[in-house]
Amino acid sequence: MTQLFQQNNMYKPAGFLYTMLLLAVLSGCASSSAKTENAGMPPAELPVLKVAAVPATTYREYNATLEGKVNVEIRPQVDGYLDKIYVDEGAYVKAGQPLFRINERTYQEQLSNASASLQAAKANEEKAEVEVNRLTPLVQNNVVSDVQLKTANAAYQAAKANVAQAQAMVSNARINLGYTLITAPVSGYIGRIPFKTGSLVGRGETQALTMLSDVNEVYAYFSMSEIDFLQFKNKTEGKTVQDKVKKLPPVELVLADNSVYQEKGRIETIEGQFDKNIGAISFRAVFPNASGLLRSGNTGRVKIPEQFASALLIPQEATFELQDKVFVFTVGDSNKVASKPITVSGKNGSYYFVEKGVQPGERIVYTGLDRLRDGAVIAPQMMSMDSLLKLKPL
Known part of the structure; x- marks a missing residue:
C-alpha cells in the first residue's frame, strides 16, 4: 500500500507539466490564428482629396x-348695407377701379335735404340783401334812422353765414354719398373678402372689407x-x-x-x-x-453674396456634424485619420468655404466617414479637386 502511494506521487508532477505544456501550445495557436486573421484585413480604401484654395463666391x-410695397386695408367710411361687390378675391385691380358699393339711398336723401336747406338759405340771403338795399338810400336821406340799416345789415350777414353753413352741409352729404362707392386707392391684388352682399358694414367695424396689396x-x-x-x-x-x-x-x-x-x-x-x-x-x-x-x-x-479671391474649398460630403460643430477627417503621413473641427465662412451649392481648421494641400477623407474612428489607418485613393468640380460645379 505504501509502495503504491509512492508510485502515484511520482506520476503527479509529470501530469501537471504535460497539462501546462498543452495549454501553452493551444494559446500559441490561438494567438497565431488571431494575428493571421488581422493580417488578412487590409486598411479600408477610401477616396481622399487635397484641400484647395480657389476664387469663389459664397452666400450667407x-x-x-x-x-407688398403697399398694403392697404380697405375700410368703409360710411355705415350701410353692401349692395354690390365688384371684385373677387385674388383679382388684380387698377387704381380707381370700383371695389364695393354701399346702399346709397340714405345718403342721397341727406344730400337732397342739404341741397334744399342751401336753397332756403340763399333765398333768405337775397331777402336780407334786398332789405339792406332798400334802407340804404332812406338812411342817406335821413328818412329812417341808421339803426334800422344796421339791423338789416346784421340780418344780411347772418343770412350769408347760413348759406355758407348750408353749402358745407351739401359738401359733406356729397362726400358721404361718394363714400358709398369704394374704389381701389392703388393698383394691386385683392385679399380675402370676409363680407358678402347684404352685410352691414360701417366705420366701427374691426374687420376690414379686404386687403389690397401693391406687389409690383x-x-x-x-x-x-x-x-x-x-x-x-x-x-x-x-x-x-x-x-x-x-x-x-x-x-x-x-x-x-x-x-x-x-x-x-x-x-x-x-x-x-x-x-x-x-x-x-x-x-x-x-x-x-x-x-x-x-x-x-x-x-x-x-442670399447675400460674398466674393473671395482665394477660399479653402471642402465638399459637404467630406464633413460631419457633432454638437453643433463641423468636422473633417484629415489623413496623416502614416495614413492615420484624425477628426478636426473647421470654421465655415460660407457655402455655395454642395461646398463649404473654410476659414479655420485645415490648410491648403492637407488631405481629407471624401466619403465613408461613418466607418472611421480617430487613429484608424486607411488606404487613400487620391481624387482630383478639379475633376470633382467638373462633376459638381460651384
Whole structure:
C-alpha cells in the first residue's frame, strides 16, 4: 500500500507539466490564428482629396418674409348695407377701379335735404340783401334812422353765414354719398373678402372689407445677428452704414420650394436699433415683381453674396456634424485619420468655404466617414479637386 502511494506521487508532477505544456501550445495557436486573421484585413480604401484654395463666391442666407410695397386695408367710411361687390378675391385691380358699393339711398336723401336747406338759405340771403338795399338810400336821406340799416345789415350777414353753413352741409352729404362707392386707392391684388352682399358694414367695424396689396415690387424683411452685423460692417467698404448698404452687391431670393427667384434684388435699409428680445437687427431688401409671382405673406431666404479671391474649398460630403460643430477627417503621413473641427465662412451649392481648421494641400477623407474612428489607418485613393468640380460645379 505504501509502495503504491509512492508510485502515484511520482506520476503527479509529470501530469501537471504535460497539462501546462498543452495549454501553452493551444494559446500559441490561438494567438497565431488571431494575428493571421488581422493580417488578412487590409486598411479600408477610401477616396481622399487635397484641400484647395480657389476664387469663389459664397452666400450667407437669412430667412425672410415678403410684403407688398403697399398694403392697404380697405375700410368703409360710411355705415350701410353692401349692395354690390365688384371684385373677387385674388383679382388684380387698377387704381380707381370700383371695389364695393354701399346702399346709397340714405345718403342721397341727406344730400337732397342739404341741397334744399342751401336753397332756403340763399333765398333768405337775397331777402336780407334786398332789405339792406332798400334802407340804404332812406338812411342817406335821413328818412329812417341808421339803426334800422344796421339791423338789416346784421340780418344780411347772418343770412350769408347760413348759406355758407348750408353749402358745407351739401359738401359733406356729397362726400358721404361718394363714400358709398369704394374704389381701389392703388393698383394691386385683392385679399380675402370676409363680407358678402347684404352685410352691414360701417366705420366701427374691426374687420376690414379686404386687403389690397401693391406687389409690383415686394419687400423682403430679414434679420442679422449681432455677430453677422459686425462682420458686415467690418468687411463691407464705406464710412457709414448707409454707404456700406449702397455698396452691397445684388442679392438673390430662394423661394419655399428651394428654387431661386429669377429677379435679383437690392438691400435698401437697415433698422436703427437691435431687437433686444432676439438680439438681431432687421434689413429690408426690395425685389421687382412685374410678373406677380411673389405675394404678401410669402416666405423665403435672402442670399447675400460674398466674393473671395482665394477660399479653402471642402465638399459637404467630406464633413460631419457633432454638437453643433463641423468636422473633417484629415489623413496623416502614416495614413492615420484624425477628426478636426473647421470654421465655415460660407457655402455655395454642395461646398463649404473654410476659414479655420485645415490648410491648403492637407488631405481629407471624401466619403465613408461613418466607418472611421480617430487613429484608424486607411488606404487613400487620391481624387482630383478639379475633376470633382467638373462633376459638381460651384
